[in-house]
Amino acid sequence: MEKNSCIFCRIIQGQLSSNIVWQDDSAIAIRDLNPQAPSHILVIPREHMSDITECKDSQILGSLFHKTSIVAAQEGLNKGFRIVVNTGSDGGQTVAHLHIHVLGGRAMSWPPG
Numbered sequence: 182m183e184k185n186s187c188i189f190c191r192i193i194q195g196q197l198s199s200n201i202v203w204q205d206d207s208a209i210a211i212r213d214l215n216p217q218a219p220s221h222i223l224v225i226p227r228e229h230m231s232d233i234t235e236c237k238d239s240q241i242l243g244s245l246f247h248k249t250s251i252v253a254a255q256e257g258l259n260k261g262f263r264i265v266v267n268t269g270s271d272g273g274q275t276v277a278h279l280h281i282h283v284l285g286g287r288a289m290s291w292p293p294g
C-alpha cells in the first residue's frame with residue numbers, strides 16, 4: 182500500500198492527528214479511535230508492513246511484542262491485558278499496516294468473536 186494512503190503511515194508522519202501514549206525510534210503507541218476496552222492502545226512499527234506475514238525479521242517482531250508490555254505497564258494494567266494481532270480478512274484486520282492491539286481495564290471473555 183502507498184504510504185500516503187495508509188492511515189497509520191499518515192499518523193506516523195504527523196499528517197493525521199492521534200493520541201500518542203508512547204514512542205521510540207521504531208514504533209509508536211496510540212489510543213484506538215474506537216476503543217473496545219477502557220484501555221485500548223495500538224502499538225505500530227514506524228516501518229510500513231501490511232501484516233505479520235510480511236515481516237520476516239524476528240528481531241522486529243520480538244521487540245514489537247516487548248513494547249506492548251512496556252505500554253501495558255505504563256497504562257497500569259497490572260491485573261492483566263490482552264494483545265491481539267488481527268491478520269487478513271478472516272482475522273478481521275481493517276488497517277493494512279502491522280499493529281498490535283493492547284486491551285485492558287476490564288475482564289476479557291474467551292473465545293473471541
Ligand code: 5GP
Nearest residue numbers: 188199211212213214215267273274275276
Ligand atoms: P484492525 O481492525 O486492523 O485489527 O485494527 C485497526 C484499528 O485501528 C481499529 O481498532 C480502529 O478502531 C483503529 N483505527 C482506525 N482508524 C484510526 C485512526 O485514524 N486513528 C486511530 N487512533 N485508530 C484508528
Ligand code: ZN
Nearest residue numbers: 187190229278
Ligand atoms: Zn503504513
